Amino acid sequence: MMKPTVSLFATLFAVAVQAATPTPPAAPPAAPAPDNTPxxxxxxxxxxxxxxxxxxxxxxxxxxxxxxxxxxxxxxxxxxxxxxxxxxxxxxxxxxxxxxxxxxxxxxxxxxxxDGRCQKPGGSDEAWLASGNEPGWALAAGGEKVTLQRQGAPEVNLPYRVFTRQGEVAQFSGEGPGARLDVRFERKLCRDSRGDTVFGWTATVQVDGQTLQGCAWQR
The missing domain is CATH 2.40.50 (OB fold (Dihydrolipoamide Acetyltransferase, E2P))
Structure with a gap:
């Protein structure tokens, strides 16, 4: 008749010891990895x-x-x-x-x-800008379209797509009514031939059998 009593006492003692044992604190959450995106x-x-x-x-x-x-x-x-x-x-x-x-x-x-002034960063309608001289031209890409303006030539407008990037080169090709545009930007220092501005990319634009050279920068 004593064995059930001893067994019951041992079970209650084990439960009491387990209840008295403090639960170790949870490990603190890991700190987020630093964002090193330039x-x-x-x-x-x-x-x-x-x-x-x-x-x-x-x-x-x-x-x-x-x-x-x-x-x-x-x-x-x-x-x-x-x-x-x-x-x-x-x-x-x-x-x-x-x-x-x-x-x-x-x-x-x-x-x-x-000696320049602050310029407003590009908005959602600008991802790239490029320009050149002799002849003068300017290209803007972003939002919904790519626009090329040239002296003495009609404006070219094509639907925008994100430029493909491979290594140090960004490229875009598009075709519309009466115009095909091939754009190549390469990450090389480029100095404006008419000023003191230095850009991070060179630009080559081919349109209507014409090759335009200049500089490009990101927005």
């Missing part, structure tokens, strides 16, 4: 004692710029635009901001303009 930063840049100092448009803060681009593409473009002469540049750089907004690691130059 984004467009636009503002003014000057060289001060071998350091590049950047101030975003409509912002009184400052941050240092570190050139992490391949083959010093950013630094070479800034020098082409006149940075070595002590000039203040308006620049658009793709990069990642670190160090509590004190460091911009710049990986690509979009454009650099000596």
């Amino acid at each position: 984004r467009l930063a636009y503002g003014f840049l000057m060289k001060h004692e071998e350091k590049l100092v950047f101030s975003p448009c409509r912002d009184r803060t400052y941050m240092l710029v570190e050139d992490v681009s391949a083959d010093r593409q950013v630094g070479r473009g800034l020098e082409m635009a006149g940075l070595a002469d002590g000039r203040k540049l308006y620049v658009e750089l793709f990069g990642v901001v670190e160090g509590n907004n004190t460091l911009l690691r710049a990986s690509e130059l979009n454009l650099a303009l000596a």
Whole structure:
């Protein structure tokens, strides 16, 4: 008659011990991985004692710029635009901001303009802009259409599609009533032949048997 009592006592003791054992706290959720996607930063840049100092448009803060681009593409473009002469540049750089907004690691130059003013970033209707001289022409791509304007020639309008990207090249081809357009942008420094602006892309546009050369930049 004692065995059931002992067994019941042992079961109650085990339940009591288990209830008294604290449950370990749940592990805290893992911190989200940092977003290292380069984004467009636009503002003014000057060289001060071998350091590049950047101030975003409509912002009184400052941050240092570190050139992490391949083959010093950013630094070479800034020098082409006149940075070595002590000039203040308006620049658009793709990069990642670190160090509590004190460091911009710049990986690509979009454009650099000596003594320029802040420009409004492109909206949903602009993904790319390109232009050239001799003859003068301008291309805008984004939203619903690609538009090419040339001196002495009718305007070309074609439906927009996202440019195909392969390595350092972005391309677009389209055909409409009476016009075929082939656009090729290559990521190489390109200087405006009539100004002090340096862009991050070269542009080649073929239309109606004509080849147009110029520069391109992203919006």
